[in-house]
Amino acid sequence: MDIFCANCGEPWDVSSVAEVRHGQDTDPAWKLNRSGYPLNCPCCPKGKDGKPKMQEKKSPRAKAAAIVADLLGDDIDGAACLLEDGEFLGLMNDDY
Numbered sequence: 001m002d003i004f005c006a007n008c009g010e011p012w013d014v015s016s017v018a019e020v021r022h023g024q025d026t027d028p029a030w031k032l033n034r035s036g037y038p039l040n041c042p043c044c045p046k047g048k049d050g051k052p053k054m055q056e057k058k059s060p061r062a063k064a065a066a067i068v069a070d071l072l073g074d075d076i077d078g079a080a081c082l083l084e085d086g087e088f089l090g091l092m093n094d095d096y
């Protein structure tokens, strides 16, 4: 199951994010919130300074990821299930 970056909406497998949480993936592009949810990822667009650039217009996936992260806290598996349901229902289409 995937969770989405709350900035760019890129899908990441839950196990990939777990590797970041446990220090096995030390890519500095990752930024997790206190619950371990990705706020920035290696796929986020970079600014001129090379740091992830916060998206002004977020995709439906990124918006949903930010909301789910706030609602479920450190329940990453629950977040992945909720996001998967949202995708199945078509709630994350660009035209929604």
Ligand SMILES: [Zn+2]
Pocket: 005, 006, 007, 008, 009, 010, 039, 040, 041, 042, 043, 044, 045
């Ligand atoms: Zn990202």
